[in-house]
Amino acid sequence: MTRHETQGFTLDDTGRRIVVDPVTRIEGYMRVEVNVDENNVIRNAVSTGTLWRGLEVILKGRDPRDAWAFTQRICGVCTGTHALASVRAVENALGITIPDNANIIRNLMQLCLQVHDHLVHFYHLHALDWVDVVSALDADPRTTSELAQSLSDWPLSSPGYFRDIQNRLKAFVASGQLGLFTNGYWGNPAYRLPADANLMAVAHYLEALDFQKEIVKIHTVFGGKNPHPNWLVGGVPCAINLDGVGAVGAVNMERLNLVKSIIERTIEFVDKVYIPDLTAIAGFYRDWQYGGGISSQCLLAYGDIPVRANDYGPDSLLMPHGAIINGDLSTVHDVDLSDPEQIQEFVSHSWYTYPDETRGLHPWDGLTEPDFQLGPNTKGTRTKIEQIDENAKYSWIKSPRWRGHPMEVGPLARFVIGHVRGNPEFKEPVDRLLRTLDLPLEAIFSTLGRTAARGLEASWAAHKMAWFFDRLISNLKAGDTATANTERWDPATWPDDVKGYGFTEAPRGALGHWIHIRDRKIENYQAVVPTTWNGSPRDPQGQIGPFEAALMNTPLAKADEPLEILRTLHSFDPCLACSSHVLSPDGQEMATVTVR
Amino acid sequence: MRTDPQALSPFDPHSDPVLVLGIGNLLWADEGFGVRCAETLGRTHVLPGTVTLMDGGTQGLYLLPHVTAARRMVLFDAVDYGLPPGSVHVVEDGDIPRFTGAKKMSLHQTGFQEVLAAATLLGRLPEKMVLIGVQPVDMSDYGGPLHDTLKARVPEAVALGVARLRDWGLSVGVRAGEVSADLFDPSLAHEPFEAGRPSADEACRFGDTRVLARMSPCSGRGPGPSPGAGVGAKYDDRAPHTRERI
Numbered sequence: 001m002t003r004h005e006t007q008g009f010t011l012d013d014t015g016r017r018i019v020v021d022p023v024t025r026i027e028g029y030m031r032v033e034v035n036v037d038e039n040n041v042i043r044n045a046v047s048t049g050t051l052w053r054g055l056e057v058i059l060k061g062r063d064p065r066d067a068w069a070f071t072q073r074i075c076g077v078c079t080g081t082h083a084l085a086s087v088r089a090v091e092n093a094l095g096i097t098i099p100d101n102a103n104i105i106r107n108l109m110q111l112c113l114q115v116h117d118h119l120v121h122f123y124h125l126h127a128l129d130w131v132d133v134v135s136a137l138d139a140d141p142r143t144t145s146e147l148a149q150s151l152s153d154w155p156l157s158s159p160g161y162f163r164d165i166q167n168r169l170k171a172f173v174a175s176g177q178l179g180l181f182t183n184g185y186w187g188n189p190a191y192r193l194p195a196d197a198n199l200m201a202v203a204h205y206l207e208a209l210d211f212q213k214e215i216v217k218i219h220t221v222f223g224g225k226n227p228h229p230n231w232l233v234g235g236v237p238c239a240i241n242l243d244g245v246g247a248v249g250a251v252n253m254e255r256l257n258l259v260k261s262i263i264e265r266t267i268e269f270v271d272k273v274y275i276p277d278l279t280a281i282a283g284f285y286r287d288w289q290y291g292g293g294i295s296s297q298c299l300l301a302y303g304d305i306p307v308r309a310n311d312y313g314p315d316s317l318l319m320p321h322g323a324i325i326n327g328d329l330s331t332v333h334d335v336d337l338s339d340p341e342q343i344q345e346f347v348s349h350s351w352y353t354y355p356d357e358t359r360g361l362h363p364w365d366g367l368t369e370p371d372f373q374l375g376p377n378t379k380g381t382r383t384k385i386e387q388i389d390e391n392a393k394y395s396w397i398k399s400p401r402w403r404g405h406p407m408e409v410g411p412l413a414r415f416v417i418g419h420v421r422g423n424p425e426f427k428e429p430v431d432r433l434l435r436t437l438d439l440p441l442e443a444i445f446s447t448l449g450r451t452a453a454r455g456l457e458a459s460w461a462a463h464k465m466a467w468f469f470d471r472l473i474s475n476l477k478a479g480d481t482a483t484a485n486t487e488r489w490d491p492a493t494w495p496d497d498v499k500g501y502g503f504t505e506a507p508r509g510a511l512g513h514w515i516h517i518r519d520r521k522i523e524n525y526q527a528v529v530p531t532t533w534n535g536s537p538r539d540p541q542g543q544i545g546p547f548e549a550a551l552m553n554t555p556l557a558k559a560d561e562p563l564e565i566l567r568t569l570h571s572f573d574p575c576l577a578c579s580s581h582v583l584s585p586d587g588q589e590m591a592t593v594t595v596r
Numbered sequence: 597m598r599t600d601p602q603a604l605s606p607f608d609p610h611s612d613p614v615l616v617l618g619i620g621n622l623l624w625a626d627e628g629f630g631v632r633c634a635e636t637l638g639r640t641h642v643l644p645g646t647v648t649l650m651d652g653g654t655q656g657l658y659l660l661p662h663v664t665a666a667r668r669m670v671l672f673d674a675v676d677y678g679l680p681p682g683s684v685h686v687v688e689d690g691d692i693p694r695f696t697g698a699k700k701m702s703l704h705q706t707g708f709q710e711v712l713a714a715a716t717l718l719g720r721l722p723e724k725m726v727l728i729g730v731q732p733v734d735m736s737d738y739g740g741p742l743h744d745t746l747k748a749r750v751p752e753a754v755a756l757g758v759a760r761l762r763d764w765g766l767s768v769g770v771r772a773g774e775v776s777a778d779l780f781d782p783s784l785a786h787e788p789f790e791a792g793r794p795s796a797d798e799a800c801r802f803g804d805t806r807v808l809a810r811m812s813p814c815s816g817r818g819p820g821p822s823p824g825a826g827v828g829a830k831y832d833d834r835a836p837h838t839r840e841r842i
Binding site for chain 1: 655714716784
């Protein structure tokens with residue numbers, strides 16, 4: 001290839017090649033190679049998942065009721081979301097219904113995960129792509145205080161407070177333990193915040209570190225423990241006894257009051273700190289409109305947060321469901337995870353093999369047979385790849401497609417789908433933010449749009465928690481304390497051969513699990529995770545995946561400091577732990593960059 | 597070091613919170629060592645109520661709340677010390693993160709190194725920490741077993757942890773008979789996990805591009821673990837990290 005047209009992009013691999021590896025800060029590996037032209041604008045992008053994921057094979061022959069516990073370990077971060085997809089898949093296969101309270105509690109757990117994950121992502125995994133920590137050392141605490149007070153009535157905003165933070169940061173940097181901050185390209189011209197805004201953001205980085213410990217207590221209350229809360233096929237594994245006083249295992253009024261107060265504080269933190277920070281940072285980058293990729297063309301969300309137990313139809317799902325293709329925002333298609341023609345995974349450019357690789361396979365028929373081979377234009381050796389050959393197989397990630405289209409998943413997909421469906425809960429916050437920033441709707445199809453949608457979704461999720469909590473309390477007060485349905489717990493009640501699927505919206509996008517149960521054991525299990533959608537390589541038609549598309553046509557301020565590449569990839573909240581997990585050879589988590 | 601005022605009082609073994617944390621991914625062969633140590637400790641010993649025994653998995657930064665809540669911490673993990681496989685080695689306090697900077701340490705240590713850095717930044721790093729680590733044989737066998745060499749080291753590592761807790765003045769009892777650990781769902785407990793594991797023939801389980809030097813065809817197609825490949829080869833052949841850093 002030298003030039004190739006696809007999805008409105010012109011791929012051109014003739015310019016200098018830049019390799020960034022690894023890209024993620026936590027949980028998993030990813031490598032990106034781009035070609036830049038003479039102006040350092042990206043003209044070709046290649047995204048490689050470098051780790052093999054084989055969870056499916058571990059599950060073969062196991063008890064379907066245990067699958068959640070294994071799938072919870074696929075990923076070190078979004079554990080609960082895999083567990084949820086798994087119990088739903090088993091329930092779908094076996095026709096098990098769950099009580100209303102179980103549905104409410106699962107929604108509370110999932111919404112809690114959304115808020116927690118978004119908050120940690122924004123402040124701890126993504127903010128430093130926008131915020132220059134070192135510049136915060138030059139800030140004036142007095143003007144920082146004025147800035148903070150102009151944005152929000154959050155109480156921690158005095159000059160003394162910011163001076164204290166600055167001193168702590170100085171001591172930390174002086175100690176040489178940059179630790180958390182070693183990943184940054186401090187001083188890069190792509191950083192746009194003034195020193196005061198940088199200091200404010202660093203202060204909130206620390207506050208968010210501290211605050212996240214509150215949110216996860218909700219998982220401890222309902223899931224029995226954190227990390228790795230417990231789940232149950234047929235409901236939730238938590239008994240409720242309102243009058244109980246410290247009964248072991250049972251959730252009582254004292255625990256519920258704790259949940260209520262955490263929800264209230266979460267809403268306050270998100271609305272008074274996270275959203276104002278997001279708006280302020282976006283304001284300084286409002287003309288940095290790169291990274292949209294295919295977000296204006298093809299978006300997918302399965303939807304989540306059923307308002308009615310056991311109803312997973314579009315009308316019941318509060319988190320939007322549907323597919324947008326070919327940039328036609330006037331039509332949202334329904335998505336059926338059981339339709340073999342809709343979701344298919346291709347492996348023409350992945351290190352797996354199918355009997356016929358021109359065709360995709362639905363997950364129920366999914367094959368996970370590894371086939372590591374490198375294309376003829378690979379530079380380097382099998383064990384020291386200097387440059388990947390993207391015309392051949394080049395990733396451990398498969399290429400899932402919806403009716404043949406690469407699809408972006410995640411908060412931006414959910415918000416755009418909710419917006420075009422006319423749902424005010426998604427339309428109004430987007431319109432309000434764009435008005436504040438004086439930007440048109442199209443501006444949302446960008447790296448910054450993805451980051452903004454995540455923040456707006458954190459707020460949405462926090463408020464929805466309050467709503468579901470009230471519903472739970474009214475159920476309990478009316479005497480309905482059922483949390484599990486064990487009618488079909490006994491495998492003797494199961495059919496001999498059944499298939500099912502379960503889905504959820506993980507913080508980073510649509511997650512589906514497909515299960516085939518034969519003779520009461522798992523015959524086949526396939527998970528298509530959000531980062532498989534977003535990080536997918538090319539397909540037999542030569543279509544590029546969402547990560548690759550999002551990097552296209554982005555100018556780099558400095559080719560040897562690919563801050564813009566990290567910024568855009570991080571905006572997807574990539575989580576390749578689903579492919580496996582971190583292996584850091586020398587304690588450094590810096591991206592390795594090679595320019596050729 | 598802790599800087600919050602309440603921590604300036606002397607450690608009280610009867611009331612101050614202590615965290616015993618096993619980290620790692622139990623789906624990845626020897627990577628599960630830390631979690632199996634925590635599991636074994638819970639099955640064989642009785643801990644006082646001030647001690648939290650935790651399967652930290654690979655949660656990285658999400659473990660921060662638990663770490664900052666602890667006054668002292670015992671950490672179990674698979675660590676690449678560059679020692680012979682199965683070597684148990686103890687690292688203390690400030691050397692834990694520094695050691696990780698000197699040489700690769702554990703699979704998820706970046707995640708955990710960040711936790712320690714964040715705790716430091718918040719001024720709430722546990723005042724005493726001990727890392728009880730073992731040198732793994734193989735961490736790339738996805739779904740594979742804990743190697744016998746490491747399995748044999750679990751009791752030793754657990755004993756070191758227990759001894760440390762007792763040194764700190766905590767009263768740790770020995771259980772008369774083993775009970776099942778309530779650390780996680782019973783299906784993940786060591787014996788059922790390994791008993792239900794498909795064979796490597798049924799489920800090819802190799803690792804990633806950085807370990808491909810070890811791989812030979814599996815089922816006649818893809819790569820698979822090649823017999824006789826040493827640990828050294830695995831650690832030396834990680835292509836992405838041989839390049840110069842910027």
